[in-house]
Amino acid sequence: MKKIVLLGYMGSGKSTIAKILSKKIHYDYKDLDQVIEKAMGLTINEIFEQKGEVFFRKLEHQFLTELLASNENMIIGLGGGTPCFSNNNALLLADHISSIYLKTSIDKLFNRLRHSLNRPLVANKSDEELKEFIAKSLFERSYYYNQANYTVVTDDKAPDLIANEIKSLLI
Ligand code: S3P
Numbered sequence: 572m573k574k575i576v577l578l579g580y581m582g583s584g585k586s587t588i589a590k591i592l593s594k595k596i597h598y599d600y601k602d603l604d605q606v607i608e609k610a611m612g613l614t615i616n617e618i619f620e621q622k623g624e625v626f627f628r629k630l631e632h633q634f635l636t637e638l639l640a641s642n643e644n645m646i647i648g649l650g651g652g653t654p655c656f657s658n659n660n661a662l663l664l665a666d667h668i669s670s671i672y673l674k675t676s677i678d679k680l681f682n683r684l685r686h687s688l689n690r691p692l693v694a695n696k697s698d699e700e701l702k703e704f705i706a707k708s709l710f711e712r713s714y715y716y717n718q719a720n721y722t723v724v725t726d727d728k729a730p731d732l733i734a735n736e737i738k739s740l741l742i
Contacts, residue, residue: 572642573645575596575647576670577592577737581687581693582680583675583680584675589647592737596738598644598645598646601647603650615689616688631657651712660718671719672716672723675724677705677706692708721737723740
């Protein structure tokens, strides 16, 4: 069964676009973070706080593997770090998966993440620290993001337009 996977940095719009695309192509959609939160009965913040990042990365790998193996067509919105840990990147290269990297500029990410409280990696940073963190981790993560089947630049585009672009790539 076909899987459409949206990946990209925190704040690149994965969940928003997944929802819109789901209506356009009539595939169910799952947000990996939400799947983890529901299964654990804890928020992502609580998992990081109580169990640590390594534990979260293990869960992320486990639930990604399950979603990819499920017997239905599905759009999956990953977490920003998902392709960059365990062997998730290799899992995403399978034939039944179309992966799309939502590419967003550092300035846009910075503006969207400045007041984000539910993302443990970026919460409680000064503006200067946040900008540096985004620049550095986006640089490191780009190696993984760039292995997606398609890249869609999101800057200055409405979510509906981005979803249409993805739809046309998938036909
Ligand atoms: C993370 C991104 C988050 C979430 C967790 C870690 C990351 O998802 O999985 O806070 O490492 O980039 P979003 O990209 O949906 O914010």
